[in-house]
Amino acid sequence: MILRLDGLGRRYGDLAALDDVALQLEPGERRALIGPNGAGKTTLLNLVAGALRPSAGRIRFNDRDVTRTSPARRARLGIGRTHQHPAIWPTLSALDNVLVAARRPWGRLRPGARDHLAAVGLADQATTRAGSLSHGQRRQLELAMALAGGPRLLLLDEPAAGLSPPEVELLASLLAALPGDVAVLLVEHHLDLVYGFADRVTVLHSGRHVHTGTVAETRRSPEVAAAYAGVKP
Numbered sequence: 211m212i213l214r215l216d217g218l219g220r221r222y223g224d225l226a227a228l229d230d231v232a233l234q235l236e237p238g239e240r241r242a243l244i245g246p247n248g249a250g251k252t253t254l255l256n257l258v259a260g261a262l263r264p265s266a267g268r269i270r271f272n273d274r275d276v277t278r279t280s281p282a283r284r285a286r287l288g289i290g291r292t293h294q295h296p297a298i299w300p301t302l303s304a305l306d307n308v309l310v311a312a313r314r315p316w317g318r319l320r321p322g323a324r325d326h327l328a329a330v331g332l333a334d335q336a337t338t339r340a341g342s343l344s345h346g347q348r349r350q351l352e353l354a355m356a357l358a359g360g361p362r363l364l365l366l367d368e369p370a371a372g373l374s375p376p377e378v379e380l381l382a383s384l385l386a387a388l389p390g391d392v393a394v395l396l397v398e399h400h401l402d403l404v405y406g407f408a409d410r411v412t413v414l415h416s417g418r419h420v421h422t423g424t425v426a427e428t429r430r431s432p433e434v435a436a437a438y439a440g441v442k443p
């Protein structure tokens with residue numbers, strides 16, 4: 211198992227943004243995490259990446275308890291991520307962004323920065339200032355930066371947000387071509403993208419786990435329909 215969450219919770223005052231959530235991910239698994247606005251999806255990603263500390267529960271990554279581990283150390287252990295708003299260095303070239311993302315504390319660079327750019331369809335943009343890239347290309351660049359870290363688990367936070375239909379199609383093909391040994395946890399509202407990508411789908415509603423199943427099971431789940439209808443399942 212590459213990721214195991216037990217009893218994971220995060221409170222903001224009286225609000226339980228995430229409440230007693232369990233989740234297990236196998237190596238190389240493609241898992242989507244869906245649910246209506248405010249369900250707790252980004253909170254869960256931030257807890258796994260280490261950007262937030264849980265109020266309750268444990269996080270195990272690759273058989274190691276990382277509940278209290280810093281985000282930088284989790285990244286080095288193999289947890290990569292992208293954000294709702296791509297986190298890039300706008301004044302650096304696309305290639306330098308990937309090189310910086312791949313830098314290790316001891317100064318060694320991982321080889322293959324150009325390969326990572328090519329893998330996300332940005333081979334021709336290596337010398338372009340990242341700040342001049344389109345929104346969709348910035349998302350592609352952030353994905354290359356995440357891949358440059360050599361992740362075993364990739365956390366993707368709404369990669370289709372703000373993309374045009376052709377850009378979503380491109381994204382779907384990039385996601386389908388991700389290395390097979392990298393587990394992916396995809397938070398996404400674009401359900402066509404989710405259903406085309408995921409092995410299994412987990413649904414959150416109001417901070418609670420309401421369903422995990424295959425795409426077919428998820429499509430016909432009454433709990434999922436209720437969650438999206440705004441009804442408490």
Ligand SMILES: Nc1ncnc2c1ncn2[C@@H]1O[C@H](COP(=O)(O)OP(=O)(O)OP(=O)(O)O)[C@@H](O)[C@H]1O
Binds near residue numbers: 250251
């Ligand atoms: N820093 C914060 N302070 C207070 N409440 C917060 C904070 N961050 C998130 N919340 C609340 O926690 C709940 C879960 O938020 P979260 O962003 O994880 O949901 P989400 O499923 O990612 O939603 P969306 O699909 O809209 O991005 C929401 O009710 C949100 O308002």
